[in-house]
Amino acid sequence: MTKRVIVIGSGFAGLAAATSLAAKGYEVHILEKNAATGGRARKLETAGFVFDMGPSWYWMPEVFEQYFARFGKKVSDYYDLYRLDPSYSIFFSKDHVMQVPASREALFDLFEQYEPGSSPRLEKFLKEAAYKYEVGMKEFVFKPGNSILEFADFRVIASLFRLQMFQSMSSHVRRLFKNEHLIKMLEFPVLFLGATPEKTPALYSLMNHADLTLGTWYPMGGMSKIIEGMERLATQLGVKISLNQEVRSIKVSNGHARAVITDTETYEADIVVGGADYHHVEQQLLAPDYRQYTEKYWDKRTMAPSSLLFYLGINRRLKNLDHHNLFFDEDFRQHAIDIYETPQWPEKPLFYACVPSVTDASMAPEGCENLFLLIPLAPGLEDTESLREKYFNIIMDRLENLTGQNIRKYIIYKRSFAHRDFVKDYHAYKGNAYGLANTLLQTAFLKPKLRSNKVANLFFTGQLTTPGPGVPPSLISGQVVANEIYENFKP
Numbered sequence: 001m002t003k004r005v006i007v008i009g010s011g012f013a014g015l016a017a018a019t020s021l022a023a024k025g026y027e028v029h030i031l032e033k034n035a036a037t038g039g040r041a042r043k044l045e046t047a048g049f050v051f052d053m054g055p056s057w058y059w060m061p062e063v064f065e066q067y068f069a070r071f072g073k074k075v076s077d078y079y080d081l082y083r084l085d086p087s088y089s090i091f092f093s094k095d096h097v098m099q100v101p102a103s104r105e106a107l108f109d110l111f112e113q114y115e116p117g118s119s120p121r122l123e124k125f126l127k128e129a130a131y132k133y134e135v136g137m138k139e140f141v142f143k144p145g146n147s148i149l150e151f152a153d154f155r156v157i158a159s160l161f162r163l164q165m166f167q168s169m170s171s172h173v174r175r176l177f178k179n180e181h182l183i184k185m186l187e188f189p190v191l192f193l194g195a196t197p198e199k200t201p202a203l204y205s206l207m208n209h210a211d212l213t214l215g216t217w218y219p220m221g222g223m224s225k226i227i228e229g230m231e232r233l234a235t236q237l238g239v240k241i242s243l244n245q246e247v248r249s250i251k252v253s254n255g256h257a258r259a260v261i262t263d264t265e266t267y268e269a270d271i272v273v274g275g276a277d278y279h280h281v282e283q284q285l286l287a288p289d290y291r292q293y294t295e296k297y298w299d300k301r302t303m304a305p306s307s308l309l310f311y312l313g314i315n316r317r318l319k320n321l322d323h324h325n326l327f328f329d330e331d332f333r334q335h336a337i338d339i340y341e342t343p344q345w346p347e348k349p350l351f352y353a354c355v356p357s358v359t360d361a362s363m364a365p366e367g368c369e370n371l372f373l374l375i376p377l378a379p380g381l382e383d384t385e386s387l388r389e390k391y392f393n394i395i396m397d398r399l400e401n402l403t404g405q406n407i408r409k410y411i412i413y414k415r416s417f418a419h420r421d422f423v424k425d426y427h428a429y430k431g432n433a434y435g436l437a438n439t440l441l442q443t444a445f446l447k448p449k450l451r452s453n454k455v456a457n458l459f460f461t462g463q464l465t466t467p468g469p470g471v472p473p474s475l476i477s478g479q480v481v482a483n484e485i486y487e488n489f490k491p
Helices: 012-023 061-069 104-114 119-140 154-159 169-176 180-190 202-213 224-236 278-284 295-299 332-340 385-403 419-426 471-488
Strands: 004-008 027-031 043-046 049-052 081-083 088-093 096-100 217-219 240-242 247-253 256-262 266-268 271-274 306-314 324-327 351-354 369-377 411-417 458-460
Touching: 004 012, 012 027, 012 224, 012 271, 012 471, 049 306, 049 369, 061 224, 061 471, 088 180, 088 385, 096 104, 096 180, 104 119, 104 180, 119 169, 119 202, 169 180, 169 202, 180 202, 180 332, 224 240, 256 271, 271 278, 271 471, 278 295, 278 458, 306 385, 324 385, 332 369, 351 385, 369 385, 458 471
Parallel strands: 004 027, 004 271, 027 240, 088 324, 271 458
Antiparallel strands: 043 049, 081 217, 088 096, 247 256, 256 266, 306 369, 306 411, 324 351, 351 369
């Protein structure tokens, strides 16, 4: 008889697991607590505005291509991709805005403008980053992380020093470049990985390859178009999706998950996949005897940041802003310390502004603008309306000053989203936005395991397990867990 798989959660990892399992012949049913699929990648539609509620950067395009190719499909079957140029802009001051170009030639020219003679060093840096990316994608990210023995391969061991696992990102960048503006640009992609650049392995310059070489893309219609495409694919493969089904418990007997219980239904299962927050699934849905990890274990994990988000509808067109904009007019290092080392609300936060309507007219009514603001924050902080409003005014003062325009008076829609919303909507541990940090001691086989060692047919996927935080890793995580299930429980 065909094995029944219940997948809890319909984010990137849950949908990737569900489609991969359905294609292998399993009977798959997704249970989603919210009114729409997508998890953090849900969309918000109101008054003609379409907001991506979470992810807004499209990097590593080949991961999406490879995913859809597994099913004989192409990305273009589901959405249209557009490469952004400039990839993004960085505001260092009102009179100093760096636009990061898409073309390699223009990028080399940019480096020469900031630091004459630096282009050969940039070529060396990008060549090393490409090597790390290639090794990482081929040798690391598709491994399940069950044991250190997975990495006991001469090629991997021999490459550890070339991968610069034991050198920091900060020292690696500063060895090659002296200009502080270029350094900030090169260090920015690791800001969300879970540590300061001084404590992040130089391995993660592979993110600079994803950024500067592979490019920054945009799916027309927004990031939610990826989710819509995955949902269409799931339906075509026979996956059943039930919305508004909050899972309350997993029934276990004789060391096997037998059923998943929601507010209204009991769903019998041969296999269960936790695509929701790993901590929540294990600590809240399982009886204590079936939990692999203690609350103390979880409390000691290093989390990637949370965020304070604002979704703003503006009834005029904005000037001096590109699609992606980073505001580094305050101390980059101090904000990183406020996130990772002495967790607190930052006195002078860095922030990010996304204006997708610059690229895509469908994201806002005619003559209007869609503005998404984000401040990266430490997880677990106090989250009140007064704090949100305080920081809204802090970044709006700077945004208006740096771009030379009044924005607040033209706001016709405003919604905020932060720690307590991440907890309420996603059961996110400590209100995290990005999952488990990619520190050296939380890499590969040192992450929480894909498979429970207490419940034989219970598996986990997503950004708190292998391979880590971010949209492409979550997409990969779903495929990896599907392969693990197939290896252990043939359909």
